[in-house]
Amino acid sequence: MNQPPQHFFDKPENTTKVLWIFHVLCVGLLVIDVFYHRHTMHAWEDLWGFYAFYGFVACVMLVLVAKQLRKLVMVGERYYSDG
Amino acid sequence: MDSLPPYAIFLIGALFIPAIGGRLRRVALLLIPLLSGANVINLEQGDDWQLLFLDYELIPVRVDELSLLFGYLFHLAALIAVIFSLHVRDTTQHVAGLVYAGSALGAVFAGDFITLFIFWELMAVSSAFLILSRRTDRATAAGLRYLLIQVLSGVMLLAGAVMRVQETGTLAFEFIGIGSSGGLLIFLAFGIKCAFPLAHNWLTDAYPEATPTGAVFLSAFTTKVAVYALARGFPGTEALIYIGAVMTCFPIFYAVIENDLRRVLAYSMINQIGFMVCGIGIGTALAVNGAVAHAFNDVLFKGLLMMSMGAVLHMTGRINGSELGGLYKSMPMTAGLCIVGAASISAFPLFSGFVSKSMIMVAVLQEGHPGVWLALLFASAGVFHHAGIKIPFFAFFAHDAGLRTSEPPNNMLLAMWIAGALCVFIGIYPWMLYELLPFEVVYTPYDATHVIAQLQLLFFSALAFTWLKLTNLYPPELRSVNLDAEWIYRKVLPDAVRGISRASVPLASALSDGVRGQMLVLGQTMYRHFGPQSTLVRTWLSARMVLWVAGLLGFYLFFYYS
Amino acid sequence: MIGAHLPALQVVVPLIAAPVCVLLRRPRLAWGLATLINWICFGVATALLARVLTEGSISYPLGGWAAPWGIEYRVDVVNAFVLVIVAGVSALVVLFARASVEKEIPAERIYLFYTLWLLCVTGLLGMAVTGDAFNLFVFLEISSLSSYALISLGPERRALTAAYRYLVMGTIGATFILIGIGLLYMMTGTLNMMDLARHLPAVAGTRTVIVAFGFLTVGISLKIALFPLHSWLPNAYTYAPSAVSALLAATATKVGVYMLLRFFFTIVGPYFSFEVMAEGGLLIAIALLATVFGSVVAIFQDNIKSMLAYSSIAQIGYMVLGISLVSVTGLTAGIVHLFNHALIKAGLFMAVGCLAFRLRAVTLQEIAGIGRYMPWTMAAFVVGGLSLIGVPLTVGFISKWYLVLGALERSWWPVAGIILFTSLLAVVYIWRVVEAAYFRTAPNRGHPTRFQEAPWSMLVPTWVVILANVYFGISPSFPIDIAQRAAQALLSPLP
């Protein structure tokens, strides 16, 4: 048997399983927010799912802006050394 | 006083390391931080040293809560870094590492500006050796740029100190404030070391070029000394709040598109320092405690991440995200420890980052800076994104790059284990750290409010990453250079100099043709202008010398008569 | 008995020893005599300094002829300090010279070398000790003539042209000084410095005195290689024998600066020099140009000796800068830098001499990777380099500290800024050497014996000087006290 040893993420179904668990947790965290009243210091914190949405939007923004940034700042690897 | 100055054992030890070799050297390397640690534990607050130098009272050693905390921290960091680099067979690196750690200790225990300056510069030089020791052309160039900027910071510190002597008549390093010009200069000097925006590029430029083990030392000391110095000299300076906020936000954009994973860490380091700077700017007891505690934790988790990437670089010789992937198969333990570091830096509950960063966040809101708070929150999400997910994902998971290697040497693993264990320990039981903080802590990190909020933030950040990745919107890892503020001094300035000299050649030769045109070699670069063959420098014929004498005599006589 | 004649002995001993040295002829004997005499001179100088510090100025009428008519040797804090610097450096460098000279100079000329050495030291000490303006010129020529000859003994043929150019420039400079002295004599009828100082105020505004002042300024600027009259210096220092570079770099320009102090402060007086003639502004501008120019050019030198030579031009700028601040702090900075720079440059040139002992040339290419073969030499160079940069715990820092303080006292921020900026430049050029010695891989090393450490007889004196750099950097009170007293003496009106 010359087959290389199988690793966890070599099986696509494992990846799918992990993603499922992850999504369930996400939903769970959103649902908790309805039932649990937190001590807040700022009015925005009281909005339902504020942290969740802020985190999600922030990251999407981050990536999309960074992609635009690449157009602005990305140059070849030898940019300075060729200077 | 029966204990030695805190830095003594490191510096003396560094002197002897070159003389011993083999196994004995490894023992000695381990003993130095341990012995020194025992020495520092014996120090008590108020055990200050004083001496007179040029009419000024100097305090080479000042022991109080703040300096002790950093003293303990640096010993811990030095021990971990020394263990991590035990396998290295390069005397220069060992000596440089020890001197570097010793001078960082000297700096945080310094009670006056002269002592601070000495260690400030010693740090600069010794740390530069850790970069140069990589012995590649890139590293040499980066190391020189690094050294120059660090020394510049030292010179500004000294200039500021002299101005303060003029203003206040004392050299003592106490609260400074940016009210006076001397204070402002010192502020900027600290700012350079602290990687303030636009002065941050030395960090992202040089750290990724250091040796795998050198980067671990580097990540622990320089910037943390700067944070200490700011906490000592400028707590409550409002400008710091906004500087800190900018520092947390802008590097994460670069981190997302950067390919060199150690450079990603360098950007995330600026982001973490931003939190500390912000806390110092707020200046309340809670905020300063948070900043200092976060510095403590950052040394550990950033060290851990640096070590895991160092291990990858050591084992595979590669560090670009585009060339890595799938390493969890052959380096599972490293991968696991890297995830611990990632969880800590992302401030997952039960990991160390959580117990300190939340202090800063709360303090920011308490003092009524909601805008800054939103920025920090954004940065928290972002840091999870690039340091918490990107680093482990592209190095150890992602698509398999086909690299097959093994776990790093045992000493590397041990160092990572220690750092990882500390990250988890502090995350679970933060009270020990809280005890050491300069102000009394009345803060409970673990209540449901904080935990749930943080988990929501992090999980949905991760969700964003997952979806972007699945829809292929996520920017791929590309081999490239991303322009940053360094562009000004690495490209614009040299180009300008070249341009000016090109433009000035016709003018200069027109002026000189009458005299001895053929002898004048006017160049296009600085070298031509000031090098051995340039007009002003090349061997002068005696005729020209005498002409100058006569000219100067005439000038003087004219000057005196008029 | 001997105690009373110390000022004369300071000059007479080496002067008489010089012809004796010619008679000895054997290289080792000549060296032995030169060493003995140099150490005696050092002893005499320290004794003089000790006496001056306790008893005040000493006046010694040479040959018993009373002051304004006869030649007076006058020792006060300022020149006693210079005497100690010159004699001390010379005594240490002569120890270093033995091996170095045997390597660089043909055996049959060595006794002449030491003869010249003694004459050069005679001249330098004489310039410092004398209280007579014309006598000063004579000693100036003695030291200059012998140093031209010493430089021409260098191993490369360029030493000859360097010496020739130095001769032309040096002679013009000395002649200018002679003209200045003559014009002053014309107006006052005296050559004694103290007497001159008393008589000059009455005729201060006359055209003759102004012209004299101009000639003196240019002449002295030439002798101390103040930018832009520096051009003789780089080649002279670069191509001279190693020991001579160390001696001249550490002493000759220092005595030149002393001459400047004497003429501007004691004889003409600070009021006339700096208020009436507005010398200060001009000198500061020139000094700053010198520091920037010297430092920038030093960065681009591949030959380490010429790098150090250009750095000397910058350092002379610092001294003149301190002096032209015309305040106690500024003068203290200038005077203490005389002492400190003597230590720095002597140490560095000696370290380079050690390198030259083993290598074909002291260029950056040649020293690549030499840190491994000559660890002690390179360590000495690094410490000396740190001192040159002005790192705390070394003497260089003390100088810079007072200089910056002096500039800030006058609220001249840009001046302080330039001082710090040029220190940064010093980091760069010292670093280039360090980088080459430690981080570049050695080229193909032909003969393994050539790449050993320099002999002990050279290393020990080098390290003595280097450690002095550190010692006086950590406890600087001795030179600082003297420099402060000297500064006050120079600024206070005549008794």
Next chain:
Amino acid sequence: MPAEILGLYNYWIVIVLMMAGLYVVIASHNLVKKIVGLNIFQTSVFILYISMGEVEGGTAPILAEGIPRYANPLPHVLILTAIVVGVATTALGLALVVRIHQAYNSVEEDEIEKAEDSQP
């Protein structure tokens, strides 16, 4: 006015000699001629000193009956020393030129310069 200018004729001689000497040093590439120029330059200073010793109506400074005024002897004495220095300088300079000629086979400064440039 002319009297004022002519009355100072000794200084004019000094200035002319000095400028002539410096000019030779500057203008000539020949190392020997430069030494000669240097000599002329120094000579001007000798004359400056000697002429300043002159006292109107004074004679040579030798004690003799009935002579009330002497020239100032001190500058003469001084300049004797300076002449010796000048001779020494000339000798040393010429000796150097001999050695330079041996080493470079030329006494023209521009040729020597070229030789130095071509051989690093």
